[in-house]
Amino acid sequence: MVVVHETTSSRVVLGAGARHAVPEELERLGGARTLVVATGSARAAGDELVAALGERAVGRFDGAVVHTPVAVTATALELARAGAADSVVTIGGGSAVGLGKALVARTGLLHLTVPTTYAGSEVTPVLGETEGGVKQTRRDPGLLPRTVVYDVELTLGMPVGLTLTSAVNALAHAVEALWAQTSTAVSDALATESARLILGGLPAVLAAPRDVDARATLQQGAWLAGTCLAGVPMGLHHQLAHALGGTFDLPHAELHTLLLAHVTRYNLPFAPAAAERLAAITGSDDPAAVIGALAASYDGPRRLRDLGVPADGLASVAERVAATPYPNPAPVTVDAVLEVVRAAW
Ligand code: NAD
Secondary structure, three states, rough: OOOOOOOOOOEEEOOOHHHHHHHHHHHHOOOOEEEEEHHHHHHHHHHHHHHHHHHHHEEEEEEOOOOOOOOOHHHHHHHHHOOOOOEEEEEEOHHHHHHHHHHHHHHHEEEEEEOOOOOOOOOOOEEEEEEEEEEEEEOHHHOOOEEEEEEEHOOOOOOOOHHHHHHHHHHHHHHHOOOOOOHHHHHHHHHHHHHHHHHHHHOOOOOOOOOOOHHHHHHHHHHHHHEEEEEEHOHHHHHHHHHHHHHOOOOOOHHHHHHHHHHHHHHHHHHHHHHHHHHHOOOOHHHHHHHHHHOOOOOOOOHHHHOOOHHHHHHHHHHHHHHHHOOOOOOOOOOHHHHHHHHOO
């Protein structure tokens, strides 16, 4: 089989306090009139940036929400146009990054992002947008943020529950890269190190959420995981997350968290190399159980039924997934998918 490996290019600046370099990094990009997008949890960082930019901050929008609804983008777009913005800085989780990408898709603004979760969108050329309850995804190298600033300090206040689910969301990118049929030596190395940093670093962060070094380890694992997501086709796990999340409007990271162990249990017997790597990383011959135990420690919805998914809605999801399957090591049949989602239900 012939395999293609593409490397994406963004400038990445990282370290404790790295957010203070944003004005200088914007200047380097050529951004002189900037719309600042900061989600609720990043309000203080947004205020700080607006003050540092002075007249170069031409607008402020705090309304980014999950799944990038086009109506929200339209409001932010009006602000960008009113301020004649040439650039956008997004500070927040995947929702803020997604809004930045949606603005870039419509305007070509220069995009610098300061991610505050482990979702990984900041290093992918992928945008998912929703309109009328339907989520559509597109991939274009032009959507990749030009500069990514990882400031670990912005993650210190992340609640334990969000830390866990967002980290497992990142782990899912690495795990799917490990069992991808088109994995390469590079993607295997990235995914292995990513899973090692996330699984190794998460317990320390959960025990001491404000530990800067432990948080930095996790953030770097998430960066690698996002890089896997950008470069390797995702399989059944991400397909189920898209199908279930889109159909029932479910929270992104929580959904990934409750699904991953079930898909891992189904896939690993068909992916011996991934199974071997994950066994070495987890120190267990049952990596799905290790992931399942992590997910079970979440203090929130842990089953699809807890998220309000109706039992009679599972079959149609399984049929849709099996009709146009993403590439996956194990066969994606209606029965097999139904078994996986029933176990997660
Ligand atoms: P999110 O951005 O919606 O954030 C979840 C919640 O956590 C929000 O209330 C937010 O304000 C809060 N939050 C964020 N950072 C925080 C912090 N450091 N401390 C405290 N609270 C914080 O969630 P997410 O999981 O990061 O992103 C989900 C969105 O990103 C979805 O729309 C998903 O489709 C998209 N996504 C896209 C890609 C891609 O490659 N295109 C990859 C991953 C996720």
